[in-house]
Amino acid sequence: MDRRIVYALKDADGNIFKLNDLTDTGIFVGSLTYTDESLSNDNRIAEKSSLPGSVKLGKTRTQARNISFAYNRVEGVDFADFIAAENELIYNFNKTEYVIDINNNRQVKVAPDTYALTYSEGAHKLSGEGSVSFIMLDPFWTSLDVTTYTLALSNGSNLIVINNEGYIKSQPILTFAASVPVSIVKAYINETKEGIRIDDDTFGTPGFGTMTVDCITGLVDINDVDRNSSIASHTGFFSIPVGENNLILEVNAACDVQVDFYKKEYV
Amino acid sequence: MAEVFSAPDGIELRLFSPTGELFAILSDSNLSGEILNVELSVLKFGGLDKFTFQLPRNNDLPISKNTEVYFYVNTELWYNGFVKEAPQPDQYEPILTIQGSGFYKRLEDKIVDIAYSNETLANIIDDIGLNYLGSDIGVFYEGLKIDVPSIPNITIEFKDNTLLQVFKRLLDVANNDYENAKYIFYVDTDKEINFELLSNDLVANYFEGFQYQAPEVSEDTSNLLNQILAYRTKAAAQNEVEFVNTYESVPSQSENGLYNKKIVFPDYLDTTTIANICNFLLRRYENPQKRVAIKDFELNNKLQFGEYLISNRRDAYWFVGAKMDTLDGWDTSAFINSTVELASDHLLTRKQILKFTVGAGSAGEFIEYTLPAPVTFAYIGRIFIYFSSSISPISIIFTDENGAEARLEFAVSYDDLLIYDGVSTDTLSLNDSFKIDDMTIGYSLSALLNEWIKFKDIIETSFTDIIQNLDVFNGTIFDSLDVDDGSGQDSLDVSGKVTLTEIVKTKILINTDEPAVFYIDRVDLLSNAYNSNSLQLEQINYNLRSSQLFADMHFGEREDNVLDELKQDSEAGDIALNIFAKR
Numbered sequence: 001m002d003r004r005i006v007y008a009l010k011d012a013d014g015n016i017f018k019l020n021d022l023t024d025t026g027i028f029v030g031s032l033t034y035t036d037e038s039l040s041n042d043n044r045i046a047e048k049s050s051l052p053g054s055v056k057l058g059k060t061r062t063q064a065r066n067i068s069f070a071y072n073r074v075e076g077v078d079f080a081d082f083i084a085a086e087n088e089l090i091y092n093f094n095k096t097e098y099v100i101d102i103n104n105n106r107q108v109k110v111a112p113d114t115y116a117l118t119y120s121e122g123a124h125k126l127s128g129e130g131s132v133s134f135i136m137l138d139p140f141w142t143s144l145d146v147t148t149y150t151l152a153l154s155n156g157s158n159l160i161v162i163n164n165e166g167y168i169k170s171q172p173i174l175t176f177a178a179s180v181p182v183s184i185v186k187a188y189i190n191e192t193k194e195g196i197r198i199d200d201d202t203f204g205t206p207g208f209g210t211m212t213v214d215c216i217t218g219l220v221d222i223n224d225v226d227r228n229s230s231i232a233s234h235t236g237f238f239s240i241p242v243g244e245n246n247l248i249l250e251v252n253a254a255c256d257v258q259v260d261f262y263k264k265e266y267v
Numbered sequence: 268m269a270e271v272f273s274a275p276d277g278i279e280l281r282l283f284s285p286t287g288e289l290f291a292i293l294s295d296s297n298l299s300g301e302i303l304n305v306e307l308s309v310l311k312f313g314g315l316d317k318f319t320f321q322l323p324r325n326n327d328l329p330i331s332k333n334t335e336v337y338f339y340v341n342t343e344l345w346y347n348g349f350v351k352e353a354p355q356p357d358q359y360e361p362i363l364t365i366q367g368s369g370f371y372k373r374l375e376d377k378i379v380d381i382a383y384s385n386e387t388l389a390n391i392i393d394d395i396g397l398n399y400l401g402s403d404i405g406v407f408y409e410g411l412k413i414d415v416p417s418i419p420n421i422t423i424e425f426k427d428n429t430l431l432q433v434f435k436r437l438l439d440v441a442n443n444d445y446e447n448a449k450y451i452f453y454v455d456t457d458k459e460i461n462f463e464l465l466s467n468d469l470v471a472n473y474f475e476g477f478q479y480q481a482p483e484v485s486e487d488t489s490n491l492l493n494q495i496l497a498y499r500t501k502a503a504a505q506n507e508v509e510f511v512n513t514y515e516s517v518p519s520q521s522e523n524g525l526y527n528k529k530i531v532f533p534d535y536l537d538t539t540t541i542a543n544i545c546n547f548l549l550r551r552y553e554n555p556q557k558r559v560a561i562k563d564f565e566l567n568n569k570l571q572f573g574e575y576l577i578s579n580r581r582d583a584y585w586f587v588g589a590k591m592d593t594l595d596g597w598d599t600s601a602f603i604n605s606t607v608e609l610a611s612d613h614l615l616t617r618k619q620i621l622k623f624t625v626g627a628g629s630a631g632e633f634i635e636y637t638l639p640a641p642v643t644f645a646y647i648g649r650i651f652i653y654f655s656s657s658i659s660p661i662s663i664i665f666t667d668e669n670g671a672e673a674r675l676e677f678a679v680s681y682d683d684l685l686i687y688d689g690v691s692t693d694t695l696s697l698n699d700s701f702k703i704d705d706m707t708i709g710y711s712l713s714a715l716l717n718e719w720i721k722f723k724d725i726i727e728t729s730f731t732d733i734i735q736n737l738d739v740f741n742g743t744i745f746d747s748l749d750v751d752d753g754s755g756q757d758s759l760d761v762s763g764k765v766t767l768t769e770i771v772k773t774k775i776l777i778n779t780d781e782p783a784v785f786y787i788d789r790v791d792l793l794s795n796a797y798n799s800n801s802l803q804l805e806q807i808n809y810n811l812r813s814s815q816l817f818a819d820m821h822f823g824e825r826e827d828n829v830l831d832e833l834k835q836d837s838e839a840g841d842i843a844l845n846i847f848a849k850r
Binding site: 186188190192193194195197217218219228229230231232233234235236237238246248250 | 473643769795
């Protein structure tokens with residue numbers, strides 16, 4: 001069993017460009033390495049004014065970091081073959097929005113950073129060693145496997161116990177479906193007291209039966225119509241902490257809810 | 268003007284001669300680099316204020332002063348203006364920067380001398396539009412674009428004023444009921460003036476971390492006003508003034524300190540009208556103005572002026588749970604044997620606090636405050652309390668919109684007491700002995716008399732109070748909460764606590780019949796909330812490229828010259844302030 005990991009680049013339209021595959025033959029694939037993991041945190045440290053040592057002020061914050069892939073491009077038939085492969089790589093590199101770990105079904109949001117190529121023999125330009133590097137906009141990997149909870153909500157308060165098995169808090173997508181007007185929707189995590197309240201008289205009326213609260217993008221819509229203006233003051237998008245949490249959902253009429261989130265890992 | 272055909276995607280500039288001849292179409296969407304860095308500054312008052320764009324120096328375009336520039340974004344005409352400064356060719360820079368202004372600036376070029384007596388606002392605007400706007404100034408009038416409130420009997424004089432000053436003054440008159448009806452004035456892309464009523468609906472609700480990052484937040488106190496000393500000129504002797512009255516906002520003085528102005532009103536204004544004007548000004552300027560600036564906002568469409576909710580980052584914020592410097596908003600009807608009054612001794616914050624006197628028959632009596640806006644997802648309550656005779660047990664009871672309650676119990680024990688000494692706080696527990704001023708007081712609470720005590724605790728209610736639908740607790744997702752009660756059926760473990768979702772009322776309940784006098788300075792609620800600001804968009808600075816459209820947005824009230832104008836106008840005796848007599 002080949003346990004090599006296949007990495008790919010994904011653009012805004014969802015197009016996939018594989019950086020390697022399990023055959024490793026031909027000029028369009030070469031040996032790919034992704035060996036280094038590093039992570040740095042941002043801490044505000046102040047010297048203690050009267051005692052030895054320092055104190056940390058505020059919270060530890062994981063910073064954006066880089067992810068790099070190095071490869072050896074095998075010799076091409078001629079310069080045109082070789083350079084076409086490189087151009088195709090750069091073309092896809094420049095429009096990359098996500099790097100995907102295909103085997104483990106997870107991805108990371110990135111911005112293209114640097115591309116470099118060193119020809120093995122400058123005069124021939126038929127093979128070389130190259131690398132592509134990305135800035136990880138999220139400093140962690142996000143699973144592509146969705147974790148889902150569903151519940152038929154009754155008028156009043158309802159509870160879903162949500163277990164986030166990842167290592168970093170995740171942002172949920174809540175999808176409500178109603179066949180009668182539900183003008184007040186509240187959702188909050190009891191452990192953190194973070195939540196959202198939506199006051200909207202259209203939700204549940206004919207043609208407006210689906211409301212999405214997307215805490216990843218920061219958008220509320222009802223049947224694809226932007227309803228961010230219906231979010232009550234001081235409330236808004238929230239996260240699901242690591243571990244088991246109580247999600248309280250309060251509605252003023254019966255409706256269904258589906259809670260989706262994607263667990264996250266540092267490495 | 269030559270017909271404008273559809274522009275391609277991206278940014279396109281069309282240049283016209285002052286007589287409307289199209290002589291150039293510039294675009295950066297074809298990567299030719301013909302135009303670079305289009306920047307537009309747009310104001311709520313006037314519309315497009317100024318613009319710049321850049322061209323290679325070796326262009327052969329006959330751009331001159333008054334060349335008209337039309338800015339298209341993705342085929343839509345966003346703004347237009349005119350070149351104010353023609354680029355000089357004899358310079359070394361390879362890039363020429365073209366600068367220009369919006370058409371409203373042309374209103375500065377015409378001076379008028381005109382007076383109206385007992386006219387409606389609409390008629391005044393109509394008369395000025397028909398007689399003073401036109402091709403000579405390059406700004407035009409179309410009656411259908413004038414939407415102003417119906418205000419009769421305006422007497423007003425414009426003496427050597429520019430048309431821009433005239434319309435600014437008339438906009439102020441239109442905005443006399445600014446809290447409820449906000450009007451804007453601008454010159455549109457047809458070069459015609461518009462008076463427009465802004466919708467009271469939110470234009471958008473933006474969240475930090477999502478739609479924008481790292482806002483600049485500030486507070487402007489430069490226009491604060493909470494006391495007006497009103498004077499009036501004497502009809503018989505215009506050089507002499509008489510004192511009319513003092514108008515003030517005590518809560519604002521309490522919160523911000525004293526900000527006063529002396530205003531001299533013309534003799535023909537009666538005292539009621541002056542009172543209306545002063546109260547209007549106090550309402551408008553009694554609070555400092557919050558300003559928020561958002562930079563590099565990515566956009567797809569032209570931004571609209573109006574009301575925005577700007578929700579800055581989620582954090583733990585203290586919200587006012589009950590106002591303790593006023594009796595407004597309090598229901599004191601259940602106080603029979605107890606009294607509550609405003610006091611100014613033992614102040615901790617601001618200028619007034621609530622003083623309670625309780626005694627025989629007080630147990631069970633309460634006062635209740637209705638919050639002007641609910642506090643959402645609050646989970647810690649805090650009070651600052653000062654006992655001057657004996658320690659009294661009281662309850663602070665918070666109620667949500669469904670009637671569920673959570674309590675902050677100030678019992679006579681050490682649990683969760685925090686001593687406020689103005690410098691630091693110490694957490695105490697029941698078994699602690701603790702020191703105040705180097706005096707070990709052991710378990711004697713009497714040592715807490717005559718000093719401010721900060722008392723705070725988690726405010727939560729039980730699951731049984733908040734979870735009304737026990738029948739939904741089934742299936743695997745509730746495993747952690749379900750317990751088998753021996754019946755083979757799952758039942759809910761209700762030992763957990765949850766927060767109240769919306770606190771709408773705060774009650775102070777007396778739990779003793781023992782005589783006592785105490786003061787409460789603050790009742791606050793801690794909530795993990797977004798710091799939401801409801802603000803008017805005042806200025807937009809666009810930075811437009813085909814690859815990206817960005818804008819810097821400035822929120823907050825910027826109409827900061829009303830007071831100055833009022834003073835100037837009052838002294839000149841030509842003010843339209845008699846509109847306030849009708850309010």
